[in-house]
Amino acid sequence: MKLSVIGCGYLGAVHAAAMASIGHEVVGVDVDQRKIDALSKGEAPFFEPGLQEILAAGIEAGNLRFTTDMAEAAGAEVHFVGVGTPQQKDGYAADLTYVNAAVDGLLPYLAEGDIVAGKSTVPVGTAAGLAPRVSETGATLVWNPEFLREGWAVKDTLDPDRLVAGVPASAEGERAADILREVYAPAVAKGTPFLVVDLPTAELVKVSANAFLATKISFINAMAEIAEATGADVSKLAEAIGYDERIGRQFLKAGIGFGGGCLPKDIRAFSARAEELGRGESVAFLRQVDEINMRRRDRAVQLVVEGLDGAVFEKKVTVLGAAFKPHSDDIRDSPALDVAVRLHGLGANVTVTDPAAIENARRIHPQLTYVEDRDEAIRNADALVLVTEWDEYRRQLPPEHASSLTDGRVVVDGRNGLDAAAWRAAGWAYYGMGRP
Numbered sequence: 001m002k003l004s005v006i007g008c009g010y011l012g013a014v015h016a017a018a019m020a021s022i023g024h025e026v027v028g029v030d031v032d033q034r035k036i037d038a039l040s041k042g043e044a045p046f047f048e049p050g051l052q053e054i055l056a057a058g059i060e061a062g063n064l065r066f067t068t069d070m071a072e073a074a075g076a077e078v079h080f081v082g083v084g085t086p087q088q089k090d091g092y093a094a095d096l097t098y099v100n101a102a103v104d105g106l107l108p109y110l111a112e113g114d115i116v117a118g119k120s121t122v123p124v125g126t127a128a129g130l131a132p133r134v135s136e137t138g139a140t141l142v143w144n145p146e147f148l149r150e151g152w153a154v155k156d157t158l159d160p161d162r163l164v165a166g167v168p169a170s171a172e173g174e175r176a177a178d179i180l181r182e183v184y185a186p187a188v189a190k191g192t193p194f195l196v197v198d199l200p201t202a203e204l205v206k207v208s209a210n211a212f213l214a215t216k217i218s219f220i221n222a223m224a225e226i227a228e229a230t231g232a233d234v235s236k237l238a239e240a241i242g243y244d245e246r247i248g249r250q251f252l253k254a255g256i257g258f259g260g261g262c263l264p265k266d267i268r269a270f271s272a273r274a275e276e277l278g279r280g281e282s283v284a285f286l287r288q289v290d291e292i293n294m295r296r297r298d299r300a301v302q303l304v305v306e307g308l309d310g311a312v313f314e315k316k317v318t319v320l321g322a323a324f325k326p327h328s329d330d331i332r333d334s335p336a337l338d339v340a341v342r343l344h345g346l347g348a349n350v351t352v353t354d355p356a357a358i359e360n361a362r363r364i365h366p367q368l369t370y371v372e373d374r375d376e377a378i379r380n381a382d383a384l385v386l387v388t389e390w391d392e393y394r395r396q397l398p399p400e401h402a403s404s405l406t407d408g409r410v411v412v413d414g415r416n417g418l419d420a421a422a423w424r425a426a427g428w429a430y431y432g433m434g435r436p
């Protein structure tokens with residue numbers, strides 16, 4: 001099938017390359033010339049395992065191309081819209097500028113029978129607002145939310161847990177659902193659940209999934225706070241409650257909390273939208289989810305101060321990680337970088353290292369010192385703070401090796417990713433999150 005993908009960021013670039021990898025003819029459109037230049041050469045403009053390979057393969061095979069010219073979307077049967085919906089500068093609501101611009105920019109190139117499939121995460125009701133403009137061209141607007149995780153984006157796109165098609169209740173809607181089934185034929189053939197729902201349900205599925213995940217993380221982080229007050233161990237607690245299948249073990253990792261370009265802004269946009277709908281109280285708990293999450297960053301900073309006996313000024317603190325999570329170079333709302341910046345604000349001599357995110361981090365926080373080589377970063381540190389659980393800092397950093405690089409013996413484990421007993425046995429003062 002001929003497809004267009006409007007917006008080539010973490011979502012769109014992966015979607016375009018993944019769709020080409022299953023045989024579609026795909027054109028990706030973005031306003032950012034630099035991004036398009038890189039993608040056109042088959043180079044991934046950001047770190048995402050597996051993307052480079054399918055991107056290069058699609059370019060090489062000739063069924064994947066990228067352009068800044070929206071006119072080249074003309075002729076595609078399905079136009080996916082995967083532009084960003086960041087938090088507004090002066091409030092909690094989502095900024096829909098890019099979604100509106102993408103859809104309006106597409107209108108002149110739509111033909112009778114085309115499908116416009118929104119993938120961006122939007123406040124419920126957005127699709128209903130856009131639909132009349134799309135309908136005037138003879139095309140149909142549907143919402144097809146995306147559930148990919150950064151770091152697993154290629155796998156999640158090609159082999160998702162479920163597919164959701166939000167369509168209008170009409171013959172065009174039914175036809176659009178059939179066309180989406182065809183787009184995702186390999187996944188559908190594998191038995192991936194394919195849910196056809198109405199537009200508001202599709203929009204809500206996405207935001208409620210992220211709200212649930214954020215709540216799960218803040219729940220366990222709230223338990224970490226209680227554990228800290230009682231001497232309990234939240235890691236063991238999570239393991240024990242996680243054996244109950246109704247609770248499950250995933251997303252119960254206590255630490256410095258969630259960040260990234262999705263969960264934080266999505267729960268805020270959800271609160272803002274609920275207020276607009278007069279249902280603010282239904283999701284009032286999301287404010288607390290957000291507050292608990294932010295408090296954990298304070299806690300990590302507090303532990304470093306405690307570990308250094310209250311005197312962080314001019315102490316060398318090495319921050320292991322900058323990305324909001326491992327296997328990503330994304331630093332949007334990164335708890336890791338936030339901890340680094342706060343320590344810098346307290347006068348510590350902060351050195352940040354990360355296998356993938358240094359370039360992005362340096363652009364936003366040039367005041368910090370960045371060292372690419374992990375061991376160089378650790379050398380002579382007074383304290384180490386693990387904030388992004390890359391394997392390089394967990395499994396592949398034996399405490400004895402760290403001891404050989406520095407005389408400092410303070411380690412704060414902001415992700416509860418280290419073997420506390422092993423670090424203690426090697427002479428380190430180990431501080432976990434919600435662990436004794």
Ligand code: UGA
Pocket residue numbers: 121146147148149150151210213217250251252253254255256257258259260261262263324325
């Ligand atoms: C999230 C959702 O997981 C995806 O399903 C969704 O498609 C995506 O947002 C989106 O809206 O596009 P992502 O932002 O890539 O994906 O990251 P997650 O894997 O959800 O992690 C989010 C944050 O939570 C990270 O900072 C991570 O370190 C933190 N986290 C995760 C915890 O602190 N504890 C956990 O147990 C799990």
